[in-house]
Amino acid sequence: MSPKHQRILRRAEREIVPGQVVNLGIGLPTGLFHYLPARGGVLLHSENGILGSQLLIDAGPPDLEMIDAGGTPISVMPGASVFDSAMSFALIRRGRIDLSFMGAFEVDSAGNLANWRIPGRFSPGIGGAMELAQKARRLVILCTHTDKRDAPKIVERCQLPLTAPRCVSRIITELAVMDVTSAGLRVAEIAEGTDIATLREQTGCELHIDPDHLGTF
C-alpha cells in the first residue's frame, strides 16, 4: 500500500467512535479493515448482508460463503448477524449506518459526491453507493487529493454523474482533512510536510483556512 494511502487510512481510523455501525466502501476504504482495533467495539456492516464482519483470523480454510462486499472471505465477531439484501438496505435507508467511508472521483464544495460513473470510460454499475451516500448519518470520503492525471478531485462543482447530492461531511486526503460547511470547504487539518500554498494549488475550489485553527496529521 502506498504511503499516501497509509496516511489517509491512519487518519481515517480516528473518525470511528466505539459503538458505531460502520460501512467501508469498496476501494481504498476497505483498507480500514486492517486498521480497526482487534478488540472490537464497532459493528461493521457489509451491504451483502452481514453486521459484525471482521478480518479473517482463523488459520483453517476460509468459509467461502462468508464474504464481504468486495468478495474477500471474512470472519464474524461474536454477536454478528447475517440477513438478506432487503434487510441490509432497509438498515441503510432507515438511517442505521452511523458512519460510511467511500472513495471518490470528485467531491465538490457543496458536498456533492461523484464516485460511480465516468461516462465513456467506467460504468460497471451502482451497487450500494447511492443508498449509502444518501442515507449514512455521516459520510467521510477517503481519496487521494488528485487523480492519476494530477487533476484535482476536490472541485467547485462535480461534472461527473452524481452518486448523491450534498451528502459528504468530511474529506480525508493525503494532504488535508476538510469539512463541508454552508460556506464551502473548511480545512480542519493539514498533513505534516505540506504547506498551504501547495494544498490550494492542488485543489479545484476555494478552501477556507484559518491558520490559528489548523491541526496537523
Place this chain on the structure above:
Amino acid sequence: MSTPLGKSARLSEAIARIPSGATVMVGGFGSPGTPFALLEELLTQGQRELTLIKNDANEPSVGIGPLIAAGRVRRLITSHIGLNPEAVERMNNDRLEVEIHPQGLLAEKIRCAGAGHYGFLTDIGVATEITARRQELVIDGQTWAIEPALTADFALIHADMADEIGNLRYRATAINFNPLMAMAANHVIAQTHQLLPAGALEPASVHTPAAFVDEVIDTPPETSERGLHIRVA
C-alpha cells in the same frame, strides 16, 4: 416423496420448463448463493434470448458468466457487473442490454413483487441521473420516485437446506437475494445439497415457507472449482 405436497424434482426436467425468451431471477451476491448446478444445466440445455435478473454478473467462468459469454443472455437487470469484464465489454459493444439499479432498490423491487404490491415510493437517487427513467410524485412538498415491483417467470435459488415439501433455509452471505426472489417469481426452482425429510426443519427456522416454492433439486455439494467450498459447521 409421493405426497401431493412433494416438491422434489429432477434437475433436467425442472430446467427444461424454462423456455427461450424467459425472464429468470438468479440468486447470489458474487459466488455465495449463486445456484451453480441450475445454471450449468441451463447452459447445457441451450435456452437463449434470456432476460436475467441478478445482483451481479459473477466472473466470466462461473455462475451466469458462461451464459453471457455463450450469447444466451439478451438482457441483464442488475446492480453492478464490474467483476465480469466480459459482460462489461459486451455491454459497451451493445451485445448485452444492461439495466442498472441501486442494489437496495433492486432488492426492494423484488421483495415488493414477492409481497404482491405494485411497487413503492423512494427518495433514493432523486437528483441523480437515474431519475430520468422514473415517474415522480410530489407529496407535501417532497419528491418521491415510483419504483415498480420486479417479477419474473422463473427464479433459480440456492438454498443451504431444504425439505421435500419446499421449505428453504439459507446461510452466511449466501442468503442475499435468494429469499426475495423465492417470493417474487412465478415458478421457483431451488437447489440444495441438503435435502431433508419434512419435519427435519424446525418451523421457526424456515426462511422461505414451502408455499412459495415449486421445485426442489437435490444437487451435490458445491466444489471449489465453482469458486465455492462449503465449510461444514
